Amino acid sequence: MENEPPKIDLKRIIDSISGLPTLPVVITKVTKLMQNPKVSAAEIAQAISSDQALASKILKIVNSSFYGFPSRIKTITHAIVILGFNSIKATAMSASIFSSFSGEDKDSIFDMEGFWSHSIGVGAASKILAKRLKMKEVEEAFLAGLMHDLGKVILDQYMHKPFSRILDIVKTKKCLISEAEKIVLGGHTHADIGALLVQKWNLNPEFVAIIKDHNAPTSASDYFKITSVVHVADAFIRAMDIGNPGDDLIPKINPGAWNELNINPVSLPQIFKEISEEVKKTEIFFKMTAS
């Protein structure tokens, strides 16, 4: 009976999934090292270098137009001193996430390429918006944007049956994927799943909050502003028809979130331009697929 909302304990389900991707050990180590404000660039570089694959991915990214540094960066240490600790940490995380998830899954019924395109787009747009608003957490915004829809990948790769039902509903009802998810998952959406995953990874509570609330930012949250950034970025990327988020709709932007960002409508076309250019820069990440 599809009309009866099934009672679902999402956390139990997530916990029970085996083979759920984890963050590479390196990332955990780097995060810990960076808790000490006196940690040096060399120490961080050493930790990263223990994972050669990751290290080379990071070097590719720092030398790409993503950072646009007009000179060749030869070592991780240099990357850290030139681009900053936070940048490298964010880059390392982005590269890891991509590697963990973007493998070819023959059972996938989901447009993975479109999905990543959308995710990268939201990451880029979040970065641009955060910069414009002179926020400190520009790298965090990028990461959060990149990760905001990870729940969908979990659904696709580990909850196949419910997910295909969800996609069917989207097709027939022509609704937002979240609406379909709520029907099948008893009120839960990919946002909840993503939040649970990221919590399992022991990431900053900021990320958990952003991913959980990105469809419906609430001013009660400590992270309202950055959540609003990702929320608006998501709407913008959908409007710009970049990638495939699972449905073909543009959701209404939450008025509270819009007010929080206080964007001058006159500068919107310019913002779209900057987002479009930034998205082009992030294409380097596609080369990061599991290799």
Added chain:
Amino acid sequence: MPEITIDKARPGMFVTKQVENDKGMVLLPAGSVLNEALIARLTKWGVQSVVYRSDGEDAQSAGTESKPKVLDAEVTKRLEERFSPIIDDPVMKTVFEALKSFLENEDQE
């Protein structure tokens, strides 16, 4: 005298005609040299284009005139279709207008 749309303006460009807003208020006198802050300000004030003379590299693009703004019919149709269920929301309407404007300018590149 080459005229360009404001989004193509770059720091270093030398403005040869005074820039006014639609009320005729002078935003920038003739002879000013554009920098980031000025371009941002002009954009904020809704200036569409400036008449400039460049001293060097941009000379190649001096020949291009601003083409009439006509979006590809397909693109317009799809945009309007996708926005139609939400166009009554004032925020989304603003976004729609801005996106259209951005796409129109992008088309010319």
Added chain:
Amino acid sequence: MSNNKEFEQEIEFLKRTNKGLRYSLEEMSLFQHMAKGISAAKDESSIIGEFISIIKTYWDYKGFVCYDLDFKTLDFVPSYSGVIDSDFIYNNFDVNPSILTWILNEKQISTLPAKSSENSKLSLLLIPLATVTKLLGVLSVVIEADADDLLTMQTLEILNLAAGYVSTSMENSILYGDICNKNIHLEHMRAFTSDILESLNNGIITFNMEREITHINQNAVAMFGITEVNPVNQSYLDVLPPAIAELTHLLFEQTVKDGFVIDYQIDFELSGGIVLPYGVSTSLLRDESNKLLGMTLVARDMTASKELERLRSLDRLKDDFVSTVSHELRSPLATMKAYIDTLMNRVEADDIETRDMFLKTIETEANRLATLVENMLDIASIESGKISLELQYMHVNEIIESVAKLCQVQTVKHKIIIDIADNLPKINLDKDRMTQVMHNIVNNAIKYSPDGGDITIQVKEMKSAIYISVEDNGLGIKEDDLKQLFNKFFRVDSMKTSNIGGTGLGLAIVKKLVELHGGKINITSEYEKGSIFTVILPVQS
């Protein structure tokens, strides 16, 4: 036993972190102390000096070069340097203008390692100097240290903060320098300063030729309700309220043309609905070579100005006049019209009684009108100085007696008593005009004693002048009204007087006429007791 080892490592790491965090607190306060030094520094070189001293705390300092961004060419030009020069930097490091541009655009502090391995102990710190609105340049500092090891997260944070302070201070110092020496001639400076001193209550704004605000005083901020926290260096369009922005635009054009504008009047609405009249004056700013630098705008709050008050009160009077006159004119005209209408259409031809009554009323009203018009013409000619007196050397007695008789005839309730001293000298009088004066005064006495009573006219000589006083026991005049009594169109406004007719012109005319004779008029009065009007006319020798 490897578990033990890991455990020990963990403990070590935690200890280090703990230590590190504790040091952080101490360093933060040290930094704060140093940062104050940066903010307090007034010129570029001392600002950089303060910043370098912070750097020296953390590293072995080798020298610096400050690159300023040239707006016109977008080149990086070395300005200040210490110990080393630009060549040293280019020789030892892989630095180029596009890297500097990147640093400035990203507003990110970076370190570049040395080019060759001989000097591998050297590192180049690149610090972007920029404020919210302006890109200033890049400060490059050479330190001896393997930066990889010594550059920690925290020091980066501190450097970023310090760099921010440096940028803001630099910008302030540039402004300060401009105002002090570089661009404004000392003369202008003195004039500017004295203007400031004099116009402590005025709002002052100076603009450069790009119409950016270069200086604004607190008064201007208050007068124009400016909310922008940092209005200096911003366009007038961004800072000033729309009405003032438009005015500035207008005045700028005119000032460039004429050199100045004086007291342009505007009404400015402050928040809360208060409207203030401002007088705005402008003048051009030039430097030594007479090159145009910009414009100074001074706004004067004119509500306090007496001149404006006078203008205002005259305006009010004029308004009053127009309304009073129209009322006074309309009233008899309306009455006349009504009666004439009725007479023509309703009254039977043979109803002589009604006809006579109507005609009489019409006549009265017509007279009223005539008087009013007379009065107005009088005032007009007196005001414009067109009146001249026809003087006769005569006794004032005649006038008094004839006025008394005339007035007595018109009233039953009142008794007019004359008390003229003997042997009064003759004086020069315009008979008609003085009759008009006395008639008016006595008439007033009668009008304002509605319950009747005595009206005493006393004439005597004192101190080579003739004193003519008219005393009544009527309504009297309140002290506040006394001051305004002789003002044109002033009419006492109270329940008791509301139905007493008049234009308010009479006393004004009286005063003028008396003064034309070289005399004065005084009033003493006690409210509800009565009044004494005294005309004093000089006796010529």
